[in-house]
Amino acid sequence: MVVGKILDNACTDLATQVGDRALRGTALRDAIREWHRSHPDEELVAEAEYERPPGVVWDDDNYRGAACGAFAWAAYLAEVEVDLRTYSARCTAFHSVQEIGHVINETLARGQIQGGIVRGIGWALFEECRLRDGAMINNQLTNYIIPTSADVPPIDVVFLENPYADGALGAKGIGELPLDGPAPAVANAVADALGVEPLDIPLTPERLMQLVEGVGT
Amino acid sequence: MNDRPIQIEFQLNGELRTLEVEPRARLLDVLRYEIDCPGTKEGCGEGECGACTVLLDGLPTNSCLVPAWQARGREVVTIESVTPEDVSRMLDAGTTQCGACTPGVVMTARWAEANPELLAQFDLRQLMAGNLCRCTGYDGIIDGIELPSGQEAD
Structure with a gap:
């Protein structure tokens, strides 16, 4: 969102230099071509850098204040089933609400959120990095298990529109947002189902058996 | 080991193709580098991810796991x-x-x-x-x- 706004500002600078700050798209392209025709051998350069929005104050010496102008927010609800013979857990339904400022492209935004949530479900249930001497030893898709389409339910995403005035086109960032909440939601659902208190993920059958039967702890 | 190339004929996207392949060449590599079909991608190279899927006689198949000579006399359909x-x-x-x-x-x-x-x-x-x-x-x-x-x- 910060980078998008900087690009937008640089574009405005470019448009201003060739005549009109409001120019965009093919009109801007044509104006740039015209500028080059009337300014042979000259370079057209536009620059912009991050400007902290007014009211956003950050004290770098004491690490106090607001590091970010705005945060995206989300809520997650997971439903799970646990097989009490095999201790394999499965996410059977997932709902989420996202407040990411203005949603610029709903299909892409929804896909970004759904993809992050499925990664979070995988993290909660089967994705385990095994390390030896600082290196990952299960670094293949044969031994590091990620979700397939058959392992996850449809992911329900609801957007709450709340345009952020200082973001590009009113947007906030959503890159990492969907990965943070889903694994705790899935773990809490498993805790609710089994009456246990998991402190580590992924909740593999081995871990769940230990939690329920108290063996090997 | 016998490394002599093998001559094969197969249907690729409805067109008969004849070529020589190394005995150990993967169908994936032959498609990408010997024939002009680079649309098929290599993912894991071990049959887990499906990125290299082509249709072999109509069935989805990991082309990273198929020796190219096994396409002999068969029908291969790719993303192209x-x-x-x-x-x-x-x-x-x-x-x-x-x-x-x-x-x-x-x-x-x-x-x-x-x-x-x-x-x-x-x-x-x-x-x-x-x-x-x-x-x-x-x-x-x-x-x-x-x-x-x-x-x-x-």
């Missing part, structure tokens, strides 16, 4: 046979994000679309489970598949 119109529903549904899985996803989806009787036994999520995707969370893929009318994906 697919037109933008064939995948227009996918373009709207958000089936693609980074694109690494997409050629394989499209080929498995073409197989599912061509064999609707499979849906009596399996749901689309099971039919598509051989193609790993790390970006979409799969909803964009499932929504992009054209089902016979009256069938619901989820």
Whole structure:
């Protein structure tokens, strides 16, 4: 969102230099071509850098204040089933609400959120990095298990529109947002189902058996 | 070991092709580097991810696990046979994000679309489970598949 706004500002600078700050798209392209025709051998350069929005104050010496102008927010609800013979857990339904400022492209935004949530479900249930001497030893898709389409339910995403005035086109960032909440939601659902208190993920059958039967702890 | 090239003939996207292949050459590499078909992508190279899926005699197959000579006398269909119109529903549904899985996803989806009787036994999520995707969370893929009318994906 910060980078998008900087690009937008640089574009405005470019448009201003060739005549009109409001120019965009093919009109801007044509104006740039015209500028080059009337300014042979000259370079057209536009620059912009991050400007902290007014009211956003950050004290770098004491690490106090607001590091970010705005945060995206989300809520997650997971439903799970646990097989009490095999201790394999499965996410059977997932709902989420996202407040990411203005949603610029709903299909892409929804896909970004759904993809992050499925990664979070995988993290909660089967994705385990095994390390030896600082290196990952299960670094293949044969031994590091990620979700397939058959392992996850449809992911329900609801957007709450709340345009952020200082973001590009009113947007906030959503890159990492969907990965943070889903694994705790899935773990809490498993805790609710089994009456246990998991402190580590992924909740593999081995871990769940230990939690329920108290063996090997 | 006998390393003499093997001459093979097979149908590629409806066209008869004749060429010589190394005995250990993978179908994936022959398609990408010996024939002008680089649309098929290598993902894991060990048969887990499905990125290199092609249709071999109509069945989705990991081309990284198939010695090219095994295509002899058979029919291979790759992503190069697919037109933008064939995948227009996918373009709207958000089936693609980074694109690494997409050629394989499209080929498995073409197989599912061509064999609707499979849906009596399996749901689309099971039919598509051989193609790993790390970006979409799969909803964009499932929504992009054209089902016979009256069938619901989820």
